[in-house]
Amino acid sequence: MNLHLLRLFDAVAGRASFSRAAEALHISQPAVSKGVRELEAQLGSPLLERGPGGIRLTEAGRVLAGHARTIFAAEGSAEEELAALRGLTRGVLRIGASTTVATYVLPPLLGAFHRSHPQVELRLTSANTRAIADLLLRRELDLAIVEGPVGDPSLQVTRWREDAMVLIAAPAHRLALRKGPVPITVLAEEILIVREPGSGSGEIVDTALAAKGIVPRQQLEVGSTEAIKQVVMAGVGVALISADAAADQIALGKLRVVRLRDFVLRRDFNRLSVAGRQLSPAAMAFQGLLAARPRAKARAAGLRSDPKG
Incomplete structure (x- = not known):
């Protein structure tokens, strides 16, 4: 089996697109299409079904994709x-993180790593939890930290640190003007601003509210935490987001934390790894930095929800 052709097929299968595969491999789309056709001819089986609805794997394609x-x-x-045995002092460290972690938690750690290892090129990929897990499995990342649940048995999940989530509202919002903690049931009367499907934050909020039997009056999906804060500041609704993500706007008075009675929402930030995979020296050094700084304090006072009122 020609491994070059197999690599072309693997790129198409993983992205369900010839054009995206070509972009990732830095070659032309016709070259990718030709390579997959050659592989199908070698194997004597169609691997992909091409149609108006897009690309789908055949049964043979699914089997081959797993082996690839x-x-x-x-x-x-x-x-x-081999790189670890050579003791590389230069190279590239590819870190993937879900959006909240990449935006609000990792930057100080990246700065510390760069000061200690300026010769190592850093590459940070930010995406939702599902996308980061997939990139790690595809060997496109060296390390990954996510904020949501991961169900893939191919990945090992190691708890890194805890994150508190808080209910935020615009300063003029009726909940922000109330004195003292409010019951979580008030969300049944509100527009709740949430992340898109596949987001770790969104899944955690959905699970927590479902456990309480709470269905918000309306949910508005927004594609990033930064956008959620802007929508909340505009007075459209309220949101449950990371305390770290809200700290700056709270300190500036642009957002307020609505304290909740008898309700605390915390989640874990987890490090993902592939069983049996040997980390590069750079990845091992960054992993040591993560272990030395497992917990960061919230940057503004009064960010945590009050469980007792």
Whole structure:
């Protein structure tokens, strides 16, 4: 089996798109299409179904895609172990993080790492939890930290630190003007601003509210935490977001925390790893930095919800 052609097929299968695969591989789309056709001819089986609705894997394609992931994972492990034995002092460290972690938690750690290892090129990818997990499995990341649940058995999940989530509102919002903590049931009367499906934050909020039997009057999906804050500041609704993410706007008086009675929402930030994968020296050094700084304090007073009122 031609591994070059297999790599082309793997890129298409993973992205369900010839054009996105070509972009990721830095080659032309016709070259990708030709390579997949050659592989299908070699194997004597169609691997992809091409139609108006897009690209789908055939049964043979699904089988081959699973083996391709294993093959390229082994290839990546071999390269990384050899690099570790050489004791590289230069190179690239590719870190992936879900949006809240990448935006509000990792920057100080990246700065500390850069000061200690200025010769290592840093690359930070920010996406939702599902996307980051997929990139790590595809060997496109060295380290990954996410904020949401991960169900893939191929990944090991290690708790890194805890994050408090708080209910925020515009200063003039009726909940922000109330004195003392409010019951979580008030959300049944509100417009709740939430993240898109696949977001770790969104899944955690949905699960917590479902456990309380609370259905907000309306939910408005927004594609980033920064956008959520802007929508809340405009007075459209309220949101449950990371205390770290809200700290700056709260300190400036642009947002207020609505204290909740008998309700505390916390979640874990988790480090993901692939079983048996040897980390590069740079990745091991950054992992040591994570272990040395497992918990960051909220940057503004009074950010945590009050469980007792």
